[in-house]
Amino acid sequence: MPSLNLPRVAVALGFASPDKLLEHARREVEEGERFLEFRLDYLADPEQGLEAVREFAEENPGCLLLATCRRRQNHGRFEGGLDEQFRLLEAAVEAGARAVDVEIESAEAAPAALERLAGRARVIVSYHNYQGTPALEPVLRRLTRVPAELYKLVTTARKPSDNHRLLRLAREHSHTPLVVLAMGETGLPSRILGPIFGSCYSYGAPAAAEGTAPGQIPSRQLRHLYRIEKLSRSTKIYGVIADPIGHSISPAVHNRAFQARRFDGVYVPFRVPSGQLKDFMTMAQDLPLAGFSVTIPHKQKIVRYLDAVDPLARRIGAVNTVWRRAARWRGTNTDVEGVRAPLERRLRLAGASVLLVGNGGAARGAAFTLADAGAKLAIVGRNPDRVRALAKACGAEPLLREQAEARHFDVLIHATPLGMFPRVEECFFRDRIPAEIVFDMVYNPIETLLIRRAREQGKQVICGLEMFNEQAARQFEIWTGQSAPRAAMERAAREALRESTRHIMSR
Numbered sequence: 001m002p003s004l005n006l007p008r009v010a011v012a013l014g015f016a017s018p019d020k021l022l023e024h025a026r027r028e029v030e031e032g033e034r035f036l037e038f039r040l041d042y043l044a045d046p047e048q049g050l051e052a053v054r055e056f057a058e059e060n061p062g063c064l065l066l067a068t069c070r071r072r073q074n075h076g077r078f079e080g081g082l083d084e085q086f087r088l089l090e091a092a093v094e095a096g097a098r099a100v101d102v103e104i105e106s107a108e109a110a111p112a113a114l115e116r117l118a119g120r121a122r123v124i125v126s127y128h129n130y131q132g133t134p135a136l137e138p139v140l141r142r143l144t145r146v147p148a149e150l151y152k153l154v155t156t157a158r159k160p161s162d163n164h165r166l167l168r169l170a171r172e173h174s175h176t177p178l179v180v181l182a183m184g185e186t187g188l189p190s191r192i193l194g195p196i197f198g199s200c201y202s203y204g205a206p207a208a209a210e211g212t213a214p215g216q217i218p219s220r221q222l223r224h225l226y227r228i229e230k231l232s233r234s235t236k237i238y239g240v241i242a243d244p245i246g247h248s249i250s251p252a253v254h255n256r257a258f259q260a261r262r263f264d265g266v267y268v269p270f271r272v273p274s275g276q277l278k279d280f281m282t283m284a285q286d287l288p289l290a291g292f293s294v295t296i297p298h299k300q301k302i303v304r305y306l307d308a309v310d311p312l313a314r315r316i317g318a319v320n321t322v323w324r325r326a327a328r329w330r331g332t333n334t335d336v337e338g339v340r341a342p343l344e345r346r347l348r349l350a351g352a353s354v355l356l357v358g359n360g361g362a363a364r365g366a367a368f369t370l371a372d373a374g375a376k377l378a379i380v381g382r383n384p385d386r387v388r389a390l391a392k393a394c395g396a397e398p399l400l401r402e403q404a405e406a407r408h409f410d411v412l413i414h415a416t417p418l419g420m421f422p423r424v425e426e427c428f429f430r431d432r433i434p435a436e437i438v439f440d441m442v443y444n445p446i447e448t449l450l451i452r453r454a455r456e457q458g459k460q461v462i463c464g465l466e467m468f469n470e471q472a473a474r475q476f477e478i479w480t481g482q483s484a485p486r487a488a489m490e491r492a493a494r495e496a497l498r499e500s501t502r503h504i505m506s507r
Contacts, residue, residue: 006035006064006200006201007033007034007035007064007201008195008201008202008222008228008229009033009035009201009202009203009204009219009222009223009228010035010036010037010066010201010202010203010204011028011033011035011036011037011203011204011205011206011219012037012039012203012204012205012206012211012212012213012216013025013028013036013037013038013039013206013209013212014039014041014042014211014212015039015042015043015209016042016043016044017043017044017048018043018048018049018051018052021038021043021049021052022052022055022056024206024208024209025038025052025056026056026059027206027207027208028206028207028219029060029063031207031219031220032223033063033219034062034063034064035063035064035066035201036056036063036064036065036066037066037067037068037101037203037212038052038053038056038065038066038067038068038092038097039068039069039070039076039077039212040067040068040069040078040088040092041068041069041070041071041072041076041077041078042077042212046069046078046080046088047088049067049088049092050088050091050092050095051095053065053067053092053095053096053097054095054096056096057095057096057097058096064098064099065096065097065098065099066097066098066099066100066101066124067089067092067093067097067099067100067101068100068101069085069088069089069092070101070103071085071103071105071106073105074103074105074106074128075128075130076103082106082109082110082113083110083113085106086106086110086113086114086116086117089102089117090116090117090120093117093120093121097121098121098122099121099122099123099124100117100121100122100123100124101124101126101152102114102117102123102124102125102126102148103125103126103127103128104125104126104127104142104143104146107125107146107148108146111146114146114147114148115147118147118148118149122149122150123148123149123150124148124149124150124151124152124179125143125146125148125150125151125152126151126152126153126154127139127142127143127151127152127153127154128154128155129154129155129156130156130183131156132155132156132158132162133155133156133157133158133162133165133166133182134155136153136155136165136166136169137169139153140153140169140173140176140178144176149177150177150178150179150200151176151177151178151179152178152179152180153166153169153178153179153180154179154180154181154182154183154213155182155183155187156182156183156184156187156214157182157183157184157186157187157190157215158184158186159186159276159279160186160189160270160271160272160276160279160280160283161279161280161282161283161286162182162186162187162190163182163186163187163189163190163193163283164283164286164287166180166181166182166190167180167190167193167194167196167197167199167287168197168286170194170197170198170199171197171198173198174198177200178198178199178200179194179199179200179201179202180194180197180199181194181199181202181203182215183213183214183215184214184215185214185215185245185246185271186215186271187215188215188217188268188269188271189239189268189269189270191203191204191215191216191217191222192222192226192228192231192266192268193231193237193266193268193287195228195231196231196232196233196235196237202222202228203216204216204217204218204219204220204221204222204223205217205218205219206218206219207219207220225251225252225255226251226255226266226268227255227259227266231266232264234264235264235265235266236263236264236265236266236290237265237266237268237287237288237289237290238254238265238266238267238268238289238290238291238292238293238479239267239268239269239270239289239292239293240267240268240269240270240292240293240294240295241270241272241277241280241292241293241294241295241298241302242269242270242271242272242294242295242296242297242298243271243272243273243274243296243297244271245269245270245271245272246269247444247500248269248295249444249468249492249493249496249497249500250267250269250293250472251267251268251269252492252493252495252496253468253469253472253489253492253493253496254267254293254472254475254476254489255267255492256485256488256489256491256492257472257476257484257485257488257489257492259488260485260488260489261480261482261485263480263482265290265479265480270292272298274297274298274301277298277301277302277305278305281305281329288324289324290323290324290479291321291322291323291324291475291478291479292322293320293321293322293475294319294320294321294322294331295320296361299318299319299320299361300317300318300361302319302322302331303317303318303319303331305329306319306322306329306330306331307328307329307330308328308329308330308331309330309331309332310331310332310333312333312336312368312369312372313331313332313333313336315368316333316336316364316365316368317364318333318335318361318364318365319331319332319333320332320333320334320335320471320475321333321334321474321475321478323478323479332478333365334470334471334472334474334475334478335362335365335366335369335467335471336365336368336369337470337471337474338467338468338470338471338474339365339366339369339370339413339439339467340369340373341470342439342462342466342467342470343411343437343439343462346437346460346462347410347411347437349370349373349374349375350373350374350375351374351375351376352375352376352410352411353375353376353378353409353410353411354370354375354376354377354378354409354410354411354412354413355378355379355380355399355404355407355409355411355412355413355434355435356370356377356378356379356380356396356413356415357379357380357381357404357412357413357414357415357416357428358379358381358414358415358416359379359381359383359386359387359389359390360415360416362415362416362441363379363381363390363415363416364390364393366413366415366441367379367390367391367393367394367396368394370413371394371395371396375411377394377395377396377397378391378396378397378398378399378404378407378409379391379396379397379398379399380398380399380400380401380403380404381416382416384398384400387399401428404434405429405432405434406434407434408434408435409434409435409436410435410436410437411435411436411437411438411439412433412434412435412437412438412439413439413441414428414438414439414440414441414442414450415441416428417442418442418450419440419442419448419449419450420442420444420448421444421445424445424448424449425449426449427448427449427450427453428450429450429453432457433450433453433454433457433459435459436459436460437459437460437461437462438450438451438454438459438460438461438462439461439462439467440461440462440463440464441464441467442464443463443464443465443467443468443493443497444464444497444500445497446463446464446465446494446497447463448463448464451463465490465493465494465497468493469486469489469490469493472484472489472493473486473489476489
């Protein structure tokens with residue numbers, strides 16, 4: 001709530017040694033953070049955390065320091081009893097902590113001790129559920145029976161709509177100072193969108209270490225990628241649905257585009273397992289979402305939930321872009337532009353001979369796009385039966401690998417996962433690449449083994465990132481009605497790919 005005047009992100013710091021705790025706390029302050037949680041229960045000796053609190057508070061009087069010492073039976077790490085827990089929290093306040101987090105179980109068991117704290121620091125009473133998201137109104141009633149300045153309600157998201165249930169609770173109880181969020185990868189949207197719905201703040205992980213709860217993302221991302229400080233009730237919400245979702249670079253690209261055009265929107269990753277698409281669509285309607293990208297495994301199944309689908313996308317049988325207009329869900333497939341535009345910058349597609357490698361969803365989109373453009377299309381892949389079926393559907397010529405390698409084409413389009421990170425040493429062609437222009441849809445890594453071999457053989461190449469940027473730019477234009485900031489989007493994509501590779505390699 002505005003009267004609490006809290007920063008929108010609290011950085012959760014949990015380390016075994018006070019030296020590490022201070023090291024990371026100081027690093028976060030250098031990054032501009034002003035709200036930090038010291039998890040005393042993470043320390044091998046929580047008593048040593050008191051001196052860390054004192055030292056940090058003296059160095060940084062402008063920071064809000066929150067002390068937490070959660071007991072093991074309440075999913076913390078503190079092995080001591082109730083009296084010892086409250087003694088440590090009181091000592092932390094004496095050392096300079098200006099707020100304390102007390103789990104509801106301890107608050108209910110020791111009301112007098114909680115009252116002593118209330119007169120000296122901001123008291124947050126918290127509820128955590130690591131199994132799921134139960135009925136929330138009874139939980140809130142339980143919390144608010146205990147006097148406190150703020151109430152924190154944390155659950156585990158098992159399905160997309162769990163996010164909306166928490167966010168709706170914050171909106172419907174705007175008179176009560178609440179922090180709501182869901183743990184786990186499925187709950188990530190709640191961490192970003194909470195402030196839009198009235199949650200007082202969110203929790204982020206430190207930049208150079210893991211967080212203290214499942215699904216916590218770095219505070220730097222919350223501030224700079226999702227611009228959590230600028231989100232408001234007027235902010236339009238977009239996103240991407242996939243499973244898995246962690247690899248997606250779309251949030252980096254679209255949020256950078258919104259920022260470049262000063263468009264009041266935020267783009268959020270939604271993990272949606274294959275059996276939960278209907279649940280997601282219910283949430284999308286209620287949240288509400290203004291639009292979203294669709295990727296594996298939902299591009300085909302999403303069609304049944306849409307009110308209108310453009311003719312080519314319907315023929316392809318797959319949609320990758322959804323938006324809402326006049327209360328109706330509409331869908332198209334911007335992968336079409338992602339294939340067509342890069343090629344048309346280099347040759348005339350009508351009459352060009354094209355070899356398409358693959359028979360999955362990406363290949364299907366490319367096949368119908370090329371057929372509609374008048375290309376002479378041949379298809380090859382590892383599954384001859386599926387190749388024949390796709391070729392028949394779009395009027396192409398099915399080939400076996402040996403037949404394809406013996407011919408020569410104007411263009412080769414590779415539409416399989418071969419060569420994708422981390423299996424970067426895979427390539428469909430063993431030696432000669434039978435085309436003058438080689439287009440690889442794989443964009444991670446930017447230069448695949450296929451692209452590298454094509455360069456060595458003197459071919460003209462089109463990297464998958466060009467396709468990704470083209471389809472993303474078209475999505476942005478559909479959603480916003482503005483021209484896409486293509487240069488900014490490409491920079492963001494390259495930065496995100498470098499960061500993703502660095503993160504995976506450091507594991």
